[in-house]
Amino acid sequence: MPGMGDMDVLPVLTWNSLVSTWQLRPVLLAVTLAAALGYGVLVVRVERRGHRWPRRHIAAWMTALLVVVEATQGGIAVYGDVLFWVHMVGHLLLIMVAPIFLVLGAPLSLLVAACGDETRTRLERQLSSGPIALLTHPAVGLVVYTVTIVGTHLTGFMNSMMLHPWLEGAEQLAYLAAGTLFFLPLLGSEPLRWRVEPAQRMFVLLLSMPVDTFTGVILSQTTHYPWPAMAAMRQPWALTPLDDLHGGGAVMWIGGDGIMAIVFAAMFISWARGDRAANLGQWLEIARLRALQAHAGSALPAATVVDSDAHLDAYNAYLERLNESERPEAPR
Numbered sequence: 001m002p003g004m005g006d007m008d009v010l011p012v013l014t015w016n017s018l019v020s021t022w023q024l025r026p027v028l029l030a031v032t033l034a035a036a037l038g039y040g041v042l043v044v045r046v047e048r049r050g051h052r053w054p055r056r057h058i059a060a061w062m063t064a065l066l067v068v069v070e071a072t073q074g075g076i077a078v079y080g081d082v083l084f085w086v087h088m089v090g091h092l093l094l095i096m097v098a099p100i101f102l103v104l105g106a107p108l109s110l111l112v113a114a115c116g117d118e119t120r121t122r123l124e125r126q127l128s129s130g131p132i133a134l135l136t137h138p139a140v141g142l143v144v145y146t147v148t149i150v151g152t153h154l155t156g157f158m159n160s161m162m163l164h165p166w167l168e169g170a171e172q173l174a175y176l177a178a179g180t181l182f183f184l185p186l187l188g189s190e191p192l193r194w195r196v197e198p199a200q201r202m203f204v205l206l207l208s209m210p211v212d213t214f215t216g217v218i219l220s221q222t223t224h225y226p227w228p229a230m231a232a233m234r235q236p237w238a239l240t241p242l243d244d245l246h247g248g249g250a251v252m253w254i255g256g257d258g259i260m261a262i263v264f265a266a267m268f269i270s271w272a273r274g275d276r277a278a279n280l281g282q283w284l285e286i287a288r289l290r291a292l293q294a295h296a297g298s299a300l301p302a303a304t305v306v307d308s309d310a311h312l313d314a315y316n317a318y319l320e321r322l323n324e325s326e327r328p329e330a331p332r
Contacts, residue, residue, distance in 0.1 A: 010082060012237045018075035025073050028169070032065050039107065045114040053110065061105030067098040072172055081162075082233045085247035092251070094172055095148065096259045099179030100187060108190040124191055133193040138204050141182040146211045148178040153215050153252070162229035182208070187263070198271040202264055209260045216253025220246050 011017045039061050043053045070076055071093040080087035108127065112120055126132065134140060151157060152171060161167040185194050186201045196204075225231050225241040234241060 010079065010235055013079055013083065013086070018079065021075040021078045023073055023078050028072055029069070032069055036062065036065055039105070039110065042110045042114040046110065051113065053113070054106075057104065057106045057110070060101045061107065064098045064101035064105060067093050067101065068176065071098065082230075082235050083238060084227075084230065084241075084244045085239075085251050088248040088251040089255070091152075091175060092255050092259065094175035095145070095179040096256065098176060099183050100263065102176075102180055103183045103188045103190075106188065106190060108188075108192070112191055127191050128193045135181065136185055136192050136194060138185045138194065138196055138200070141178075141185060142204055142208060144178045145182040145208060148174055149211050149215055154218060156226070159227040159229045162227065162233065186267075198267060202267050202271075205260055205264050205267070209257050212256030212260065213253055216249045216251070216256065219249030219252060222246075222249075 010021070039058070043058060046053050071090045076086060076090045076093065080090045112123055112127075115123055152174070157167075157171075161171055184190065185192065185196050186204060222245060223242075225245055231241045234244075238244065239247065
C-alpha cells in the first residue's frame, strides 16, 4: 500500500471539488451507457406498437444510472477512497438510492412489453419460475441486504479492498445487486410471482432499519480504527481516522434510516390514498346499490358491475320515480 509520499494529495473537500473531481472507469462507463441505450431501444419498440411507455419510468431509470456514475466515478468515488464517511455516502447511493430508481424504472415490464407474443409468453414463464421466484422473495432480499451491509462494514473486508483495488468493483456490484433484490418486491410492479401486500412491504422495511442502525452504532462507538490500509490513505487536511470512522457510522445510521423512513412514508401515503380509497369507494358503492334495491325494488346483488346496462337502467328508473314524487301536483 503506498504511503502519503507515493500518492497525490487531493484538494480540500468542498462542494466545488466534489462536483469537479472525477475518475474515469471506461468499462463501467460503457456498461452504464449500454444500459441507457438498451432501455431507450426497448422504449422505442414499445411505442412503435402504439403503447406510450410512462415517462416517469424513463426518468427513474436514467436517474438511477446517473447516481451509479456519480457513486463509482464522480467525486463521491474519489474522496471515498480517502474518507470513510464519504465512502459510506457512496454505499448508501449504491445500495439504496440507485436500486430504488432502478426498480421504479420497471425494466422487466418494459422487456416483456417489447417482446413478441411467443417470446413474451416464454419470458413471463421464466420470470415466474422457481429459481427466479426464490431469488426475488422478500425474505431472500432482506437476508442478502443484511449480509451485505454487515459483511462489508463490520469485518476486515474494507482493509482487503484497499489492498486489492479490484475488490472495489465487486463491492459496488454487490451493493447494487443487494439493494435491487431488496427493493424489487417492495417497490416494483414487475411480472414476478410475488405480490406483496402494502402492509407486508412496510413490515419488511421496518425489519431492515435495525440493520443500518446496528451497523452505524457499532462504527460510531468503536474506539480503534479497524482498517490500517485506509488510514494510510489519510489526507493532510482530513479528519483523524477515528473521527472519520465515527462520521461514517453516523452516515450509515442516520442516512440509512432516513432513506428507509422516506420510503416507508411514501408507501404509507400510497396505501392510504390508493388501496384504502379503493376499499372505501367499494364500500360506498355497495351501500348505494343496497339503497337502490330498497327504493327501486330491484334485486341487484352487491357485486353488480357499476357500468352494466341493467344497473344503469334500474338506477335511471329509480331517479325518474324520485323526480315524479317530488314534482308539485297540478292544480285541479
